[in-house]
Amino acid sequence: xxxxxxxxxxxxxxxxxxxxxxxxxxxxxxxxxxxxxxxxxxxxxxxxxxxxxxxxxxxxxxxxxxxxxxxxxxxxxxxxxxxxxxxxxxxxxxxxxxxxxxxxxxxxxxxxxxxxxxxxxxxxxxxxxxxxxxxxxxxxxxxxxxxxxxxxxxxxxxxxxxxxxxxxxxxxxxxxxxxxxxxxxxxxxxxxxxxxxxx
Amino acid sequence: xxxxxxxxxxxxxxxxxxxxxxxxxxxxxxxxxxxxxxxxxxxxxxxxxxxxxxxxxxxxxxxxxxxxxxxxxxxxxxxxxxxxxxxxxxxxxxxxxxxxxxxxxxxxxxxxxxxxxxxxxxxxxxxxxxxxxxxxxxxxxxxxxxxxxxxxxxxxxxxxxxxxxxxxxxxxxxxxxxxxxxxxx
Ligand SMILES: [Zn+2]
Numbered sequence: 149x150x151x152x153x154x155x156x157x158x159x160x161x162x163x164x165x166x167x168x169x170x171x172x173x174x175x176x177x178x179x180x181x182x183x184x185x186x187x188x189x190x191x192x193x194x195x196x197x198x199x200x201x202x203x204x205x206x207x208x209x210x211x212x213x214x215x216x217x218x219x220x221x222x223x224x225x226x227x228x229x230x231x232x233x234x235x236x237x238x239x240x241x242x243x244x245x246x247x248x249x250x251x252x253x254x255x256x257x258x259x260x261x262x263x264x265x266x267x268x269x270x271x272x273x274x275x276x277x278x279x280x281x282x283x284x285x286x287x288x289x290x291x292x293x294x295x296x297x298x299x300x301x302x303x304x305x306x307x308x309x310x311x312x313x314x315x316x317x318x319x320x321x322x323x324x325x326x327x328x329x330x331x332x333x334x335x336x337x338x339x340x341x342x343x344x345x346x347x
Numbered sequence: 348x349x350x351x352x353x354x355x356x357x358x359x360x361x362x363x364x365x366x367x368x369x370x371x372x373x374x375x376x377x378x379x380x381x382x383x384x385x386x387x388x389x390x391x392x393x394x395x396x397x398x399x400x401x402x403x404x405x406x407x408x409x410x411x412x413x414x415x416x417x418x419x420x421x422x423x424x425x426x427x428x429x430x431x432x433x434x435x436x437x438x439x440x441x442x443x444x445x446x447x448x449x450x451x452x453x454x455x456x457x458x459x460x461x462x463x464x465x466x467x468x469x470x471x472x473x474x475x476x477x478x479x480x481x482x483x484x485x486x487x488x489x490x491x492x493x494x495x496x497x498x499x500x501x502x503x504x505x506x507x508x509x510x511x512x513x514x515x516x517x518x519x520x521x522x523x524x525x526x527x528x529x530x531x532x
Contacts, residue, residue: 179480197521264487265487270462271460271462273460274459274462275462279487280474283484286482286483290424290482299388299437300433301435302439303390304442304443305443308481337483
């Protein structure tokens with residue numbers, strides 16, 4: 149304890165001495181008096197600096213041959229943008245799940261409704277997937293009932309698909325291409341919707 | 348001078364990879380020709396949204412021209428020959444679709460959104476169909492929801508609110524003014 153204290157005090161004294169010396173020198177300079185011939189701390193440092201500068205100048209003059217400068221010219225342009233510190237796990241995870249695709253999936257949908265026919269949930273602006281599945285199957289059956297004409301030689305008049313139940317309406321569709329469906333009409337496929345649209 | 352009867356984009360959609368990687372405008376037109384042909388034959392189409400909506404314009408334009416010019420017009424026939432790759436459909440266009448759509452004042456086609464598949468690629472699919480087709484309807488049974496109990500209650504509540512508003516404003520303003528005067532004095 150005592151030793152360190154004495155050491156500190158000694159350092160302090162030394163610093164004080166140097167300070168006083170500097171002030172004296174500056175005073176003499178201001179007055180135009182000749183300086184005291186005591187060696188100076190600053191002057192010594194200056195000498196070291198000048199030595200370094202001279203060395204650097206020598207290196208610059210003879211730099212083309214040295215190996216270090218060649219490595220710098222190759223890798224200097226590449227190896228200068230690197231992360232300085234490690235990203236924490238929390239930050240990495242938040243950055244990972246910030247993309248658009250994750251947001252779309254994880255966002256709460258408030259536009260989901262139940263189908264009035266079957267109760268399947270679907271988004272409001274879309275059609276019911278289950279009901280459309282039925283429609284698709286029925287359409288495929290209807291196309292198959294028509295046969296090859298549908299694909300290669302389409303009839304040149306409106307086509308009417310007649311189920312077993314609607315044989316009495318046959319007279320209505322005179323001059324139209326009638327396709328027989330050999331099964332009863334599905335319950336969900338209402339008959340009156342077959343009538344022509346009005347734009 | 349065609350007036351489309353549905354909202355149209357100013358710029359055409361880019362149908363990327365319509366014929367694989369590296370396909371450009373030529374492939375796009377080839378794909379559209381196939382889609383228009385399929386639409387006229389099947390009267391209902393299931394494809395990506397952009398494909399459906401891009402096909403829609405070409406199909407509607409074709410039908411409009413056919414209605415206006417008839418089948419004895421050289422340019423119209425040329426156009427029909429270009430867009431319909433299967434030639435039995437040229438007859439269908441002039442003999443079935445033209446009489447069907449002659450008196451329409453709206454668009455000839457309908458577009459419906461299909462639900463996205465989850466989990467899936469997230470592609471929006473849709474249905475494009477010609478109106479007045481013989482298939483079962485896509486939107487199952489469009490009911491009149493006016494007389495459902497909740498809707499009736501809401502409508503009566505609305506009416507009541509409106510009636511109150513009609514009567515009240517003068518009275519309310521008057522009372523407020525009087526109260527303010529009382530407060531000030
Ligand atoms: Zn349904």
